[in-house]
Amino acid sequence: xxxxxxLEILKKRARxxxxxxxxxxxxxxxxxxxxxxxxETFAIEASCVHEVFSLRDxxxxxxxxxxxxxxINFRSxxxxxxxxxxxxxxxxxxxxxxxxxxxxxxxxxxxGLLCDRxxxxxxxxxxDIRDAPATVSRLGSELIAGMADENxxxxxxxxxxxxxxxxxxx
Amino acid sequence: MSTSxxxxxxxxxxxxxxxxxxxxxxxxxxxxxxxKSADSGGNPTKTEEVFRVIHSMKGAARAxxxxxxxxxxxxxxxxxxxxxxxxxxxxxxxxxxxxPATDMLAALLGEIDKPLxxxxxxxxxxxxxxxxxxxxxxxxxxxxxxxxxxxNTEPAAGESVPEPEPPEAQLRPQKPSPEKHTHQKKEEQxxxxxxxxxxxxxxxxxxxxxxxxxxxxxxxxxxxxxxxNETVRVPVxxxxxxxxxxxxxxTSKNILRWHxxxxxxxxxxxxxxxxxxxxxxxxxxxxxxxxxxxxxxxTIQDLRSSAGRLARLxxxxxxxxxxxxxxxxxxxxHMRHTLLQPFSVLFAVVxxxxxxxxxxxxxxxxxxxxxxxxxxxxxxxEQLKDPLIHLxxxxxxxxxxxxxxxxxxxxxEMGKLAVKVGKADGRKVQIVIEDDGAGINRERLLxxxxxxxxVSKEALQEISTAExxxxxxxxxxTTSRMITDVSGRGLGMAIVLEKITNMGGTIEVESEPGxxxxxxxxxxxxxxxxxxxxxxxxxxxxxxxxxxxxxxxRVDASRVKTVESKSVVQTGGHTVxxxxxxxxxxxxxxxxxxxxxxxxGLLLEREGRRLIFLVDTxxxxxxxxxxxxxxxxxxxxxxxxxxxxxxGRIVPVLRPSELFVSAAGLGLQVRSGDAATAEKPEQKTRxxxxxxxxxxxxxxxxxxxxxxxxxxxxxxxxxxxxxxMTGTFDVVVTDVEMPRMNGFELTAQIRKQSALQDxxxxxxxxxxxxxxxxxxxxxxxxxxxxxSNFRESNLIDTIKRLx
Numbered sequence: 001x002x003x004x005x006x007l008e009i010l011k012k013r014a015r016x017x018x019x020x021x022x023x024x025x026x027x028x029x030x031x032x033x034x035x036x037x038x039x040e041t042f043a044i045e046a047s048c049v050h051e052v053f054s055l056r057d058x059x060x061x062x063x064x065x066x067x068x069x070x071x072i073n074f075r076s077x078x079x080x081x082x083x084x085x086x087x088x089x090x091x092x093x094x095x096x097x098x099x100x101x102x103x104x105x106x107x108x109x110x111x112g113l114l115c116d117r118x119x120x121x122x123x124x125x126x127x128d129i130r131d132a133p134a135t136v137s138r139l140g141s142e143l144i145a146g147m148a149d150e151n152x153x154x155x156x157x158x159x160x161x162x163x164x165x166x167x168x169x170x
Numbered sequence: 171m172s173t174s175x176x177x178x179x180x181x182x183x184x185x186x187x188x189x190x191x192x193x194x195x196x197x198x199x200x201x202x203x204x205x206k207s208a209d210s211g212g213n214p215t216k217t218e219e220v221f222r223v224i225h226s227m228k229g230a231a232r233a234x235x236x237x238x239x240x241x242x243x244x245x246x247x248x249x250x251x252x253x254x255x256x257x258x259x260x261x262x263x264x265x266x267x268x269x270p271a272t273d274m275l276a277a278l279l280g281e282i283d284k285p286l287x288x289x290x291x292x293x294x295x296x297x298x299x300x301x302x303x304x305x306x307x308x309x310x311x312x313x314x315x316x317x318x319x320x321x322n323t324e325p326a327a328g329e330s331v332p333e334p335e336p337p338e339a340q341l342r343p344q345k346p347s348p349e350k351h352t353h354q355k356k357e358e359q360x361x362x363x364x365x366x367x368x369x370x371x372x373x374x375x376x377x378x379x380x381x382x383x384x385x386x387x388x389x390x391x392x393x394x395x396x397x398x399n400e401t402v403r404v405p406v407x408x409x410x411x412x413x414x415x416x417x418x419x420x421t422s423k424n425i426l427r428w429h430x431x432x433x434x435x436x437x438x439x440x441x442x443x444x445x446x447x448x449x450x451x452x453x454x455x456x457x458x459x460x461x462x463x464x465x466x467x468x469t470i471q472d473l474r475s476s477a478g479r480l481a482r483l484x485x486x487x488x489x490x491x492x493x494x495x496x497x498x499x500x501x502x503x504h505m506r507h508t509l510l511q512p513f514s515v516l517f518a519v520v521x522x523x524x525x526x527x528x529x530x531x532x533x534x535x536x537x538x539x540x541x542x543x544x545x546x547x548x549x550x551x552e553q554l555k556d557p558l559i560h561l562x563x564x565x566x567x568x569x570x571x572x573x574x575x576x577x578x579x580x581x582x583e584m585g586k587l588a589v590k591v592g593k594a595d596g597r598k599v600q601i602v603i604e605d606d607g608a609g610i611n612r613e614r615l616l617x618x619x620x621x622x623x624x625v626s627k628e629a630l631q632e633i634s635t636a637e638x639x640x641x642x643x644x645x646x647x648t649t650s651r652m653i654t655d656v657s658g659r660g661l662g663m664a665i666v667l668e669k670i671t672n673m674g675g676t677i678e679v680e681s682e683p684g685x686x687x688x689x690x691x692x693x694x695x696x697x698x699x700x701x702x703x704x705x706x707x708x709x710x711x712x713x714x715x716x717x718x719x720x721x722x723x724r725v726d727a728s729r730v731k732t733v734e735s736k737s738v739v740q741t742g743g744h745t746v747x748x749x750x751x752x753x754x755x756x757x758x759x760x761x762x763x764x765x766x767x768x769x770x771g772l773l774l775e776r777e778g779r780r781l782i783f784l785v786d787t788x789x790x791x792x793x794x795x796x797x798x799x800x801x802x803x804x805x806x807x808x809x810x811x812x813x814x815x816x817x818g819r820i821v822p823v824l825r826p827s828e829l830f831v832s833a834a835g836l837g838l839q840v841r842s843g844d845a846a847t848a849e850k851p852e853q854k855t856r857x858x859x860x861x862x863x864x865x866x867x868x869x870x871x872x873x874x875x876x877x878x879x880x881x882x883x884x885x886x887x888x889x890x891x892x893x894x895m896t897g898t899f900d901v902v903v904t905d906v907e908m909p910r911m912n913g914f915e916l917t918a919q920i921r922k923q924s925a926l927q928d929x930x931x932x933x934x935x936x937x938x939x940x941x942x943x944x945x946x947x948x949x950x951x952x953x954x955x956x957x958s959n960f961r962e963s964n965l966i967d968t969i970k971r972l973x
Binding site: 108 | 418421710755756757797798799800801802803804805806807808809811812814818819820821822862863864865866868
């Protein structure tokens with residue numbers, strides 16, 4: 001009896017305090033992973049990133065294009081690893097760490113993206129995405145969705161995963 | 171419909187699909203047989219079989235409520251019912267309807283999982299009409315059956331049609347077909363048949379009573395224990411999953427072996443250390459006090475027992491590893507045998523193919539297949555499909571002559587093509603594809619081979635018949651004057667050879683002008699576990715498929731001669747060209763080891779050509795699974811895939827066929843320059859690179875090696891220091907941020923060693939603050955280079971300046 005009573009009180013209070021569900025406009029916020037690929041900072045949709053880990057061992061495969069750094073052993077499966085700088089034509093300014101891997105995956109494609117440092121995850125607003133300046137978009141326009149902020153290049157993860165440019169079929 | 175009902179229906183559908191696929195195969199085979207015997211008065215046994223199977227399919231389709239399938243099966247059944255009762259005689263023209271009707275049955279079956287219909291209602295109605303028309307042919311349509319009229323109108327509405335003429339009553343008393351026990355599939359199908367007959371509409375109370383004792387006896391059989399012939403129905407996909415898992419264990423086996431070996435070595439090392447300690451203690455009696463000696467003796471005692479225990483554990487581990495290794499091998503072998511499938515699976519398409527090909531080319535070809543029950547690894551069967559189709563197309567297209575030509579040659583107009591499968595020695599299967607056509611045209615083949623460059627003019631002088639015949643497998647050689655989509659591009663045969671050798675098989679060709687051509691393929695019954703020779707070339711590891719390697723060779727550099735700008739050597743009575751594996755793979759710029767007087771290589775033989783691929787070292791053999799390189803690297807030239815080694819390393823597996831092609835492109839130049847550089851040894855700058863990032867480590871190595879340095883790498887400061895203590899170096903290049911011992915600490919350690927006091931140390935770092943620079947200099951570094959301007963700052967120049 002006592003409990004039934006207090007339950008009623010609690011329910012009342014809950015009703016009183018309850019706020020209507022805040023409606024978010026669909027697609028407004030995008031969850032991204034930010035990473036450093038010296039000297040640029042990039043962001044990529046988190047939904048494309050399956051896992052992030054440190055590069056331990058890398059086997060180069062002779063005869064592959066320059067953007068293919070090699071293959072890694074990811075839980076007994078071989079996964080190719082890509083150097084985005086080579087792909088986007090970013091001038092290599094020296095040696096950077098390049099020892100973190102973002103594993104990108106969709107239903108049919110899977111590869112690792114090498115980077116210098118993972119900067120963490122963040123939300124960006126769709127409306128804040130600006131067109132990339134000509135200097136950036138020249139790099140690989142279809143792979144770049146725009147600028148997430150003034151210093152962060154937003155990659156188009158879906159397009160990257162679907163890109164025929166990456167497929168090596170000799 | 172409740173969920174459980176839905177699930178039940180789903181299960182039923184799955185069963186139906188499996189069963190119907192088998193039925194379709196029997197129907198397809200049956201039609202071909204019947205077509206053959208159409209002129210000679212028919213084949214009652216086959217008619218019976220086809221009728222029975224179509225009938226079963228109809229009943230089962232009704233049970234799972236697939237109306238269109240049921241309708242089509244029903245009209246087909248009607249046709250065969252009349253054939254069976256001799257009311258209708260099969261005429262060759264009828265098959266032009268019956269084959270497409272069978273195809274439509276397959277298409278309707280394929281619709282089950284799809285949301286959309288692939289067969290339009292219009293096409294469906296037309297087909298029903300065409301099949302019906304077959305029956306109307308009978309007796310000139312004098313006695314039209316009542317059903318066709320009904321069927322022609324009703325299916326359009328998409329309604330289910332009442333059974334026109336239930337043949338069950340006639341069916342039951344019939345004797346089973348004589349082929350009952352030919353193979354498992356048929357047997358299963360027979361066993362299931364009584365059940366499929368019990369579809370709801372026809373299973374009256376009487377029928378159910380009939381069924382009960384039958385079921386009971388089935389229970390009894392299994393109650394007696396598992397009988398020899400008892401089978402279980404398991405989806406092939408599940409078996410493949412199990413096989414994949416079993417094969418994955420081969421990698422586990424390798425890992426286990428590697429660890430067991432490492433463990434054994436460590437245990438042995440500990441035992442050696444203990445012995446040394448004991449000896450040193452005995453030698454240095456004076457240096458130690460009696461008390462210390464007693465304490466040390468005690469420790470040595472403990473060490474001894476602990477080393478003994480480790481040695482025992484190591485032995486046990488090794489024994490266990492060997493036992494489980496054997497079990498894994500056996501498991502894999504058994505699984506592979508479980509997945510053996512009869513050739514008939516593959517042959518299902520063959521007669522149709524020959525029929526279609528001969529129709530389109532205006533030739534008449536009779537195909538005879540034997541040994542279809544021979545069993546083979548299903549993956550080999552899958553791989554064999556294209557080569558087999560190609561060879562058959564080749565025989566019809568190039569082998570068998572047009573009718574007129576055959577007549578002129580005094581042969582029958584009907585060409586003969588035979589495919590014979592049988593067991594061969596050593597658990598192998600032999601496939602013979604034989605035609606009685608014109609045979610290989612020597613002159614045209616030689617001409618084509620010369621044109622494509624597969625063989626030189628000089629070589630043509632002394633070529634043997636066997637070698638000529640083998641030329642048809644060389645890529646680019648085609649004798650067809652016209653390129654059709656069927657054959658004539660000259661690639662096909664090369665691919666056939668490649669596929670067959672990849673599976674560990676061989677292919678030979680025999681031909682007699684005017685009499686015909688015979689291809690003989692020999693294949694292992696199960697796909698063998700990959701065996702490779704592990705080699706090192708340009709400081710990278712590779713696996714060469716063992717079946718491609720004739721033997722490993724040691725070549726004396728002084729015996730290498732240059733013939734027509736090619737390096738050759740005499741071995742085993744042949745003049746064999748030499749080529750560096752690293753050069754073929756495009757790794758030449760990273761060549762490190764100067765060649766000694768003896769060179770190591772692998773002798774490969776292919777299409778009758780021999781070639782030695784020179785490597786730095788042959789490290790041993792490896793057995794395992796070749797994994798694909800990932801979806802992105804769909805196909806990489808020279809590289810088939812990669813194996814995972816026991817220690818987790820990835821080693822690329824080479825594709826010999828492409829190595830041969832690329833080697834030819836290189837002009838096969840191997841300067842005995844290997845020896846030449848060895849004569850004039852230039853002292854290289856020995857650099858130690860300490861760097862924890864593997865990417866930078868490799869980039870630095872390449873960069874420095876390109877500049878002519880000899881590079882040793884260390885993965886952190888500690889590792890670097892250990893390497894410094896055991897080797898001789900001219901300069902150290904180190905990173906700052908590293909685990910265990912950072913670059914500043916390493917520099918300080920180096921300066922503490924009297925022997926290393928003058929060793930130049932270059933710090934390369936991403937850190938850019940003046941503080942860091944000062945810290946580096948304080949520690950005793952000679953130069954400080956910031957990575958971001960690594961190239962500009964010219965590490966090489968700095969090294970040259972300091973050394």
